[in-house]
Structures are given as C-alpha cells and as structure tokens.
Amino acid sequence: MSVPVNYLQWRHCIEVDCGIELTPPFIATRLQALASRQTEEAKRFARLYGDAHLRHVIGWFERAQQEMPTG
Numbered sequence: 001m002s003v004p005v006n007y008l009q010w011r012h013c014i015e016v017d018c019g020i021e022l023t024p025p026f027i028a029t030r031l032q033a034l035a036s037r038q039t040e041e042a043k044r045f046a047r048l049y050g051d052a053h054l055r056h057v058i059g060w061f062e063r064a065q066q067e068m069p070t071g
Contacts, residue, residue: 003049010060027065034058 004010014020033041035058046054 003053007060007063010057011064022064024065024068027061027068031058031061031065034061 004013011022014022020026033039034045034054036042037046042054045057049057
C-alpha cells in the first residue's frame, strides 16, 4: 500500500483498504489527535511521514468533516 498523495486516494485508503467508516466521531477524534502538534501521535506521524504530509492529512480530515451530511 502506498502513501496517498491526494484526498481521493486518502479516502480510498481509509474507507476501502482499511475498512474504516469516516463517521463524525472518528473524524473528530483523529483531528484532535493530529491537529495538536504536542500530542505524541502527531509527533510520531510527522516523524514517519513528514510535516507536509501531516498537514495534508489534517486538511483531508477537515474536508471529510465538512462533507458530512448535516441532518
């Protein structure tokens, strides 16, 4: 499995390859863990994939959150 380079690849990776449903609670939890650069998870992610990719992933979670149907 390769590292996604755009939003559509990232969504496919999460939803299809990993079988994870992008629900509002899941998205909120991931954003909380990654958006604060002080969390160990965010630091580890940045070490493994780089700061630029971390920023992309945070942006992709934010986009997924915005695309959630309201209801």
